[in-house]
Amino acid sequence: MKSVVTTVIAAADAAGRFPSTSDLESVQGSIQRAAARLEAAEKLASNLDNVAREAYDACIKKYPYLNNAGEANSTETFKAKCARDIKHYLRLIQYCLVVGGTGPLDEWGIAGQREVYRALGLPTAPYVEALSFARNRGCAPRDMSAQALTEYNALLDYAINSLS
Amino acid sequence: MDKRFFNFFNLSEDEAIALLDTPQSQISENDSRYIAASHLVNFPTDRSIQALMRAVQQTDPSLDNRIVRRKSVETLGRLQAMQAIPVIRGCLQDEDCYTVENAVWAIGEIGTQDPAILEEVAQLLDKPGQTYRVIIHTLTKLDYAPAIERIRRFMAATDLPTASAAITAICRFTGDYSQMDKVVAMLQNSNVLARRLSIQDLIDAQYYAAIPEIACCPVSLVFRLRGIRMLAESGISSGAITFAAIQPALEQSLRDHPKDLKLVHHYNSPPTLPVLIRELYETDFGRCYLATQTILEQYPDEAPAALFATYEEEARSDYGAHFHVVKLFGWLKHAPAYDLLLEALHNRQPQFQKSRAAAAIALAELGDPRAIPELTTCLTTPIWDLKYAALMALEKLGVTRVYEQVTEADDWLVRLKSQASLQLQF
Numbered sequence: 200m201k202s203v204v205t206t207v208i209a210a211a212d213a214a215g216r217f218p219s220t221s222d223l224e225s226v227q228g229s230i231q232r233a234a235a236r237l238e239a240a241e242k243l244a245s246n247l248d249n250v251a252r253e254a255y256d257a258c259i260k261k262y263p264y265l266n267n268a269g270e271a272n273s274t275e276t277f278k279a280k281c282a283r284d285i286k287h288y289l290r291l292i293q294y295c296l297v298v299g300g301t302g303p304l305d306e307w308g309i310a311g312q313r314e315v316y317r318a319l320g321l322p323t324a325p326y327v328e329a330l331s332f333a334r335n336r337g338c339a340p341r342d343m344s345a346q347a348l349t350e351y352n353a354l355l356d357y358a359i360n361s362l363s
Numbered sequence: 364m365d366k367r368f369f370n371f372f373n374l375s376e377d378e379a380i381a382l383l384d385t386p387q388s389q390i391s392e393n394d395s396r397y398i399a400a401s402h403l404v405n406f407p408t409d410r411s412i413q414a415l416m417r418a419v420q421q422t423d424p425s426l427d428n429r430i431v432r433r434k435s436v437e438t439l440g441r442l443q444a445m446q447a448i449p450v451i452r453g454c455l456q457d458e459d460c461y462t463v464e465n466a467v468w469a470i471g472e473i474g475t476q477d478p479a480i481l482e483e484v485a486q487l488l489d490k491p492g493q494t495y496r497v498i499i500h501t502l503t504k505l506d507y508a509p510a511i512e513r514i515r516r517f518m519a520a521t522d523l524p525t526a527s528a529a530i531t532a533i534c535r536f537t538g539d540y541s542q543m544d545k546v547v548a549m550l551q552n553s554n555v556l557a558r559r560l561s562i563q564d565l566i567d568a569q570y571y572a573a574i575p576e577i578a579c580c581p582v583s584l585v586f587r588l589r590g591i592r593m594l595a596e597s598g599i600s601s602g603a604i605t606f607a608a609i610q611p612a613l614e615q616s617l618r619d620h621p622k623d624l625k626l627v628h629h630y631n632s633p634p635t636l637p638v639l640i641r642e643l644y645e646t647d648f649g650r651c652y653l654a655t656q657t658i659l660e661q662y663p664d665e666a667p668a669a670l671f672a673t674y675e676e677e678a679r680s681d682y683g684a685h686f687h688v689v690k691l692f693g694w695l696k697h698a699p700a701y702d703l704l705l706e707a708l709h710n711r712q713p714q715f716q717k718s719r720a721a722a723a724i725a726l727a728e729l730g731d732p733r734a735i736p737e738l739t740t741c742l743t744t745p746i747w748d749l750k751y752a753a754l755m756a757l758e759k760l761g762v763t764r765v766y767e768q769v770t771e772a773d774d775w776l777v778r779l780k781s782q783a784s785l786q787l788q789f
Contacts, residue, residue, distance in 0.1 A: 283681050285658035287646050294469060311524055311556035313461070314497065317437070317468065318563065319585070324401045327430065361461065363397065 201302030229299045235346035240296035242343045243289065243351065251286040252253035252328040253336070285329050290363075292354045301357055309361040316362075323362050330359050376406040380414040383435070385430045387421070396427075400434040404441050412444045419450050433465045448475060455483050463487065464494040465554050471501035478509075485510040488517070495520070496528040496560075501565070503532040511536050518542065522604070523549055524560040531564040540570070547573050550580040551627055557646040558582050558627075563588040571598045571609075572684065578612035578689025579625045581649035585717060587616040588748060592776065599779075606779040617752050618724055619690065621656035628653045636662045640673050643687040651687050659694055667697045674703065682714040693725025701731055708737060720752035727756035736762055739768075747774035754780060 207222040218226070243250065287308075294303035316323055334355040339345040374382070382390075382399035382541055390396055400418060403411040419437040421428060436454055439447040451473075454466035467484055475481070485502055487493050488510070502510045514536075517529035527549055530542045546568070549561035559582050565573045566589075577590045591613050598604035615623050628650050634642075634657065642654035658666050670688050671680075678684035689707045692700035707715070707722035723741060726734040734756070741753035742765075750773070758767045769781035 269629075281645075283683060284646075306554070307556075309494075310522075311560050313464070313494075314563070315556070315559055319589075322401060324395070324398045327397055328395060360426055361431065362462070363433055 200298055200300075201305060204299070206300065206303075232350060233299060233344070235344065236296040236299060236350045237353040239343055239347035240293050243293045243296070247286065247293070248288055250333060251282055251289055254285055254333040255282050255325075257329075257332045257336070262323065272351030284326055285333075288330060289325065289333070290360050292351070292358060295354050295357075296350060301354070304354070304358055304361065308358065313361070326360055327363050330355055330362070334359070338358045365697065367570045374402050376403070376408065376411060379403050379406070380410060382429070383414050383418050387423060387425065387431070390427075393464045396431045399436055400431050400438055402418060404438045407442050410713075412439065412442060412447060415439050415442075415444070416447050416450045419447075419454065429459060429462070433459075433462050436462065436469050440465070440472035443473050445473055446479070448473060448477075452483065452630070453482055455487065460492050460494060464497050467494075467498050471497075471504045474505065474609075478507075481505060481507040481561065483507065485513060486604040494561035496522075496525045499525070499528040499532050500567070503535050506536075508536060523552060523554075523557050527561050527564045531568045534568045534570075538608040540568075543568060543570050543573075546570070547576050551625060553627055555582060555649060558649070559586050562586050566590055566593045569594065569597050569603070571604045574604075574609055574612045578615045579623065581626050581628075581652050583648040583717075584616050584619045588729050591616060595776070600764045606783060610780070614755060617720065617748060617755060619721070620694065621652040621659075624652055626653050626656065630657070630741050633661070636669055637664055640669050643673070643678070644681060646683065648683070651683065655687055655691055655694070658691060663695060666691065666695060666701070671700075675692075684719070685715060686718045686721055689721045689725055693721070696730070700728055701726075701729060701733070704729070705734070705737055708741065716746065716749075719746070720749045723749065723752040723756040727775075732760065735762055741770045745774075747777055748769045750774065750777050751780060754784075756786070 203225055207218050207226055211218045211222060288304075291304045291308045295301055315321070334352050337343075337348050337352060339348040341350065345350070379399040379402045382394055383396050384395065384405070385394070387396065396418070400415065402689065403415055415435040415438055418473050419432055419439070421432065423429075432454075436451055438452060448470065451466050451469050454462050457463050465522060467487065470480065470484060481502065484498060485507060487498050488495060498513050499517065501512065511533070514529050514532045515755050517525055520526040520529065523722075529548045530546055534540055534543055543565075546561050546564050547570075549557050549564075552558050552561070552571075558580055562577055562580065562582070564658070565577060569596055574591055574594055577587055577594075580587060593610060595604070595606070595609045595613070598609070599606060626649060630653075634654075636658070639654040639662070643651050645651050645654075662669075670691055673684065674688050678688045685707070689704060692704060704722045704725050707718045708726065710718060719741075723738055726738065738753045738756050738760070739762075741749055744750050754769075754777070766781040769777055771778070773781075
């Protein structure tokens with residue numbers, strides 16, 4: 200699982216050298232941010248269902264034209280589809296907060312997933328909209344500390360960027 | 364191409380173009396240019412294409428604009444907008460690797476034989492941090508032979524899907540199938556995306572020998588059926604294979620019993636029923652099938668109550684778990700689930716589509732003749748897998764003369780199934 204630590208060690212090992220000073224500085228930086236990441240991970244884990252539901256509910260409300268034109272013609276359709284996948288992405292974001300790197304999203308949510316979405320003609324817009332809402336909705340210190348929110352938002356941006 | 368989800372947003376063409384042309388800084392909080400760029404796929408007009416090209420030329424590097432550019436490139440590819448090639452080509456040198464990826468993909472969709480453009484795409488193979496798999500796909504699709512040696516280097520890539528694409532490309536360019544067993548082996552990789560993507564490569568290589576292995580691959584049946592169907596389409600039309608040869612794999616996949624899959628996950632210790640029920644919500648269907656198989660083996664008596672409970676609580680709105688609950692009630696032959704299965708059979712919401720064919724198979728497992736008229740109504744559906752599954756279910760329920768309702772207007776696989784069955788009857 201890719202993290203700052205595993206990346207540094209893999210690069211050093213590939214070159215047959217010890218980690219450099221700048222390598223150690225990046226590991227140190229990652230460790231210093233660990234408390235904020237774990238705070239965000241804990242808050243997200245305890246509130247995952249609500250965050251996911253709020254994201255897609257708000258998405259529906261915000262975009263009146265997000266009204267499924269499928270046979271059922273019901274917004275419930277879109278909400279159900281979106282809820283499952285948003286939860287999946289939030290779980291991967293939570294793993295990334297714990298790992299201290301983007302490995303879980305890279306390996307389980309991005310690599311190849313873009314190809315699958317394109318091949319099957321699946322829409323990415325609802326995910327992007329819902330995750331964007333989650334990013335804009337977070338508030339410090341109401342939801343978590345400012346540093347924790349920074350870590351969380353960075354990963355939401357990473358997911359939005361990679362999905363689109 | 365399945366277009367069920369394309370028309371998601373009820374926007375008119377004028378509205379979408381106006382949205383897309385609005386500067387990002389002036390976009391209302393209630394609107395999204397990204398949605399507009401996605402939605403224009405429904406309007407293959409010059410106006411839409413021009414609007415999408417204007418969006419690609421907006422190079423503000425903010426995240427909001429960047430994703431609009433990428434989506435516009437993708438939509439131009441889907442619209443096969445030849446006039447957009449120069450604009451898309453301009454994205455090949457972009458710093459954002461996903462923009463480059465979409466540009467390469469779009470060029471592959473539109474198609475070009477301009478050697479300068481193809482060489483520019485090929486040179487991306489030497490640039491770090493690119494999505495090499497997509498680059499290899501496009502170069503192979505457009506038959507750019509000067510890239511062969513550069514592609515060959517990726518055959519031993521540590522990233523397996525990249526290696527798989529390279530092996531497939533070399534096979535297609537040179538006719539050398541000797542490495543294709545490595546792509547087949549990826550069908551059993553622990554990473555679900557690697558499994559799904561290897562099916563794509565086997566389709567691209569027209570590697571018909573892999574059809575039985577695809578049928579055993581523990582991914583959603585959507586991927587298996589897509590692979591078998593596309594291989595059957597090219598193989599039968601070229602005379603390389605027959606319907607009789609692929610029919611068992613096709614019907615095994617439509618039936619979709621976990622014992623017919625080669626599962627790749629294992630439990631370290633015997634899981635409890637609640638843990639197994641939770642596994643039905645996983646996005647990696649390989650894990651769901653293992654849970655299904657374990658439930659059938661270890662909890663056949665306790666499972667129905669737990670399945671009804673999870674259905675009411677959550678699975679009725681989760682299209683993945685919904686599917687597995689439907690399947691399980693069938694394998695358990697649980698008669699009280701009849702109404703639930705009937706509802707699933709007629710559920711027309713697009714994301715529950717695979718539950719409909721699953722319900723047809725499950726109703727046949729129940730053996731309740733009340734299902735016969737319900738399944739018969741499914742024979743008018745344009746959804747090929749639902750119709751095929753309904754035919755299999757009716758056959759299992761002992762209905763004769765069911766194939767008289769198959770006409771020339773039906774899907775070609777349904778017609779071949781009908782012809783094969785009628786030949787058996789006479």
